[in-house]
Amino acid sequence: KAGVTQTPRYLIKTRGQQVTLSCSPISGHRSVSWYQQTPGQGLQFLFEYFSETQRNKGNFPGRFSGRQFSNSRSEMNVSTLELGDSALYLCASSLGQPPNYGYTFGSGTRLTVV
Amino acid sequence: AQKITQTQPGMFVQEKEAVTLDCTYDTSDPSYGLFWYKQPSSGEMIFLIYQGSYDQQNATEGRYSLNFQKARKSANLVISASQLGDSAMYFCAMRENSYSGAGSYQLTFGKGTKLSVIP
Numbered sequence: 001k002a003g004v005t006q007t008p009r010y011l012i013k014t015r016g017q018q019v020t021l022s023c024s025p026i027s028g029h030r031s032v033s034w035y036q037q038t039p040g041q042g043l044q045f046l047f048e049y050f051s052e053t054q055r056n057k058g059n060f061p062g063r064f065s066g067r068q069f070s071n072s073r074s075e076m077n078v079s080t081l082e083l084g085d086s087a088l089y090l091c092a093s094s095l096g097q098p099p100n101y102g103y104t105f106g107s108g109t110r111l112t113v114v
Numbered sequence: 115a116q117k118i119t120q121t122q123p124g125m126f127v128q129e130k131e132a133v134t135l136d137c138t139y140d141t142s143d144p145s146y147g148l149f150w151y152k153q154p155s156s157g158e159m160i161f162l163i164y165q166g167s168y169d170q171q172n173a174t175e176g177r178y179s180l181n182f183q184k185a186r187k188s189a190n191l192v193i194s195a196s197q198l199g200d201s202a203m204y205f206c207a208m209r210e211n212s213y214s215g216a217g218s219y220q221l222t223f224g225k226g227t228k229l230s231v232i233p
Binding site: 042058103 | 149151156157158159160161164205207219220221222223224225226
């Protein structure tokens with residue numbers, strides 16, 4: 001079966017712009033989580049969507065937002081980009097039902113803010 | 115407080131040898147899951163192995179095994195017969211299964227260990 005697809009793979013944006021990243025989960029998976037990975041902070045949880053609802057949110061400013069569509073595809077948006085937003089953004093798909101459910105990650109979108 | 119600690123920033127191992135990557139965790143939740151992921155330079159996080167807190171036996175997946183010592187709160191990854199393709203970053207992660215407000219059910223990652231396999 002197809003894996004988790006993230007688009008685009010690479011992105012270069014200018015400070016102050018906004019960006020939208022996309023994640024298509026594995027068919028049948030209802031949960032999509034987003035993580036930011038930077039050399040300094042490591043992997044940090046952004047938010048999780050389950051059945052079109054944001055179920056959890058990490059400690060990020062309101063410039064970071066997301067949504068999930070009825071087909072479980074998810075988008076995350078970052079407005080008013082800052083240099084510090086340069087990172088690898090990873091999404092993870094899962095069935096979303098505890099207690100034992102695994103996560104499958106996409107290849108990530110590497111965002112560079114200049 | 116740091117929930118996942120990986121004390122080895124980098125490690126070298128000879129091809130065909132076994133290697134152990136350390137991971138300790140901290141949680142008061144009796145129900146949790148522990149994961150190991152491999153991240154090659156391409157960036158994708160590849161799932162390796164999972165251990166649930168109530169699992170009686172250590173998890174194994176091919177050349178990967180997890181040495182789970184619950185009382186010590188450690189979940190070390192053992193890679194047997196290392197291959198050149200094993201060179202990558204390795205991350206230990208935990209998910210607490212009890213709801214505790216915002217941020218629940220997220221994966222919390224360690225800082226990772228960079229493994230280099232030497233021919």
